[in-house]
Amino acid sequence: MIKAPRGTRDLLPPDTALWNFVEAAVRDVFRIYNFHEIRTPIFESTELFARGVGEETDIVSKEMYTWEDKGRAESDKSQMLTLRPENTAGVVRAYIENKLWDRGLNKLFYIGPQFRRERPQKGRYRQFYQIGAEVIGPAPSGSESPARDAEVLEMLATLLDRLGITGWTLELNSVGCKDCRPAFNEALRKALEPVTATMCADCQRRAVTNPLRVFDCKVPADQPIIEKLPRLSEFLDDACRKNFVDVQEILTAVEIPFTVNDRLVRGLDYYTRTAFEFTHGALGAQNAILGGGRYDGLSEALGGPPAPGIGFAIGEDRLVMSLTQSAESVLRKPDVYIAPLGVGMNREAARLARELRRHDVIVELGDESFRLKKAFETASKASIRYVLIAGENEAQSGAFTLKNIESGEQISVARAELAERIRKR
RNA sequence: GUGGGAGUAGCUCAAUCGGUAGAGCUCCGGUCUGUGGCACCGGCUGUUGCGGGUUCAAGUCCCGUCUCCCACCCCA
Structure with missing residues (x-):
């Protein structure tokens, strides 16, 4: 019998009704916040993800489905293609290619499958679905404003509430920008150097590849060491600091509960300033229901003009899992x-x-x-x-x-x- | 990539020391050709995940492999 490949699955009735219910609710929320749909290709040039997501990330270095697309003729050269592991790079590529800066501020959303070659687990599949949005445009359009960050976060809280999902937690951090993060990285590297050897194997690896991730370590023995490491919050420059404070003040004004977690880091290289995660207790180890942040340098990294932006991706599989609604009830x-x-x-x-x-x-x-x-x-x-x-x-x-x-x-x-x-x- | 658990009918599960693969539910048909749910009677569904090995004999023991689940890692 031919079976669905590892990490993929069939979505069948009545569950599909639940998925449609979620997507309808999401589209409704996007509509009142004036977001519009974008659909980008399911595969892109491998280079897009290498440059956009980051060569050193786990996603690019070991989780992508990549193949050589052979040329059909002598003059037609082959190219490396990759099933998209996330959708932000594709949207920013589309922004550049279609010169969307002419439209001022773009508020775009997408719903679709993404692909990562990971070991399957609860809430983790090789083909999974993300609902995401990006606010991107030239700085004069307001794309860099903390008001956009807060608006996106408030929209997400509204969305979860509308779906009847209770018990979510919003964690917030600022990961700095291209001006202040290098100084922090340097300080962190220095602080880690003498102590790395005493830490767990994962941290030793992280200290070399991605020092920020050391803060994610859950090994108890490492915690005293991590406590003494320099904090990102101490290195934020004035602009980043003000931006972060402004975001928090707006969130407080609109009564969205959040907690600042200065150890929260994100796995993709492009994130700057505001980084966030909504978690939900009922999801097991994969408790992040959605994550996102600002990516002010991504457009330039992909050869485009400056285009600050902020976005997020919801794990739709996990969102559906955390619904209390039964599929029967929406059928x-x-x-x-x-x-x-x-x-x-x-x-x-x-x-x-x-x-x-x-x-x-x-x-x-x-x-x-x-x-x-x-x-x-x-x-x-x-x-x-x-x-x-x-x-x-x-x-x-x-x-x-x-x-x-x-x-x-x-x-x-x-x-x-x-x-x-x-x-x- | 690492570690642990599990795979037997459509579903939930059983099968003693290695000795003829079973039950409940579901489903289908009949009792009942234009009036259901109940009841009774009858029936189907299996390469025991797959491939090797040991044995007179393997669902059971051994090896390999695939998939799922849980955790690590990582992320959404």
């Missing part, structure tokens, strides 16, 4: 089951179904070979409220038998009144 059941009765009655049933569906009635249709008993059982199991009997008697008289499955009541309804009668419930 709209058929309104009526039409039971053709007797040879040739499929034709009459088809006509009836067509008429009813034109009136937005959800119709399920049987077959003339089915016994009436089967129609009732099918309707009952599927929680369909009415069974409409399309038999020879009814076809001749023009009045059809409509039975309410729950109450057992049965009435005769003229053809023209069927839709109204069924929808009235």
